[in-house]
Amino acid sequence: GEDVEQSLFLSVREGDSSVINCTYTDSSSTYLYWYKQEPGAGLQLLTYIFSNMDMKQDQRLTVLLNKKDKHLSLRIADTQTGDSAIYFCAESITGNTPLVFGKGTRLSVIA
C-alpha cells in the first residue's frame, strides 16, 4: 500500500539552508509534491517533480529524487522566518489519482 514518511520537526537558523526529507513506498508513484501549510491556511503547492526526473530547482527551492531508495528531499536556501510552517510530502500514482500525504514536518526558523 501507499505510505509516506517524514521526520516531524526541523529547526534552523535564519539564513541557513533547510533540508526536509521524505520516503515513500509506492514505486508506481509518478508525481511527487511538496506542500506548505501555515496556521489557519489551506495547503499551498510549493513544487513538484515527476518520477523521471532527478532534480528540480525553482528559485530558493531544490527538490531531489532518488527513485532507487524512494527518497525525496526539499532544500530551502537562505531560510527566512516566513518559511516557518508545516511542510507535507505527497505522492500520486497519476496526475488524477488522489494525493497521499505524509504527516508533515514542522519547520521552525530561529532569527
Place this chain on the structure above:
Amino acid sequence: DAGVTQSPTHLIKTRGQQVTLRCSPKSGHDTVSWYQQALGQGPQFIFQYYEEEERQRGNFPDRFSGHQFPNYSSELNVNALLLGDSALYLCASSPPGTGTILGYTFGSGTRLTVV
C-alpha cells in the same frame, strides 16, 4: 478572484449528530475533492466530485457522503458523528481539462470538533 471558500470555518457538534460542510470552488473550476486532516496528521482523501457524481472515493465509511450541485459547489455530510471525526476538513477544487492535482486550489478548511 476568490479562491476556494469553505463554510463554516469552525463548528462544534455532539457525538451522534449529523453535520454538513460546504465548499465553493474557485471560479472556473468544476471538480471538488475533500480531505480530512486529523490533528498532527497529513490530509487523507475522502472523495472527489465531478459532473455531480462521486468519481473517486478513499477509505472512509458510508457515514461520509457528499453532493455536488450544478454550480459546482459541494457539500460533505457526516452522519452519526464519532469523537474520531474531529479534524480539519479541506476542500480542493481543480479546473476543467486537467482534473489534475497540479491544478488543485485548497480552501482554508472547516475545523470540526465532536464532543
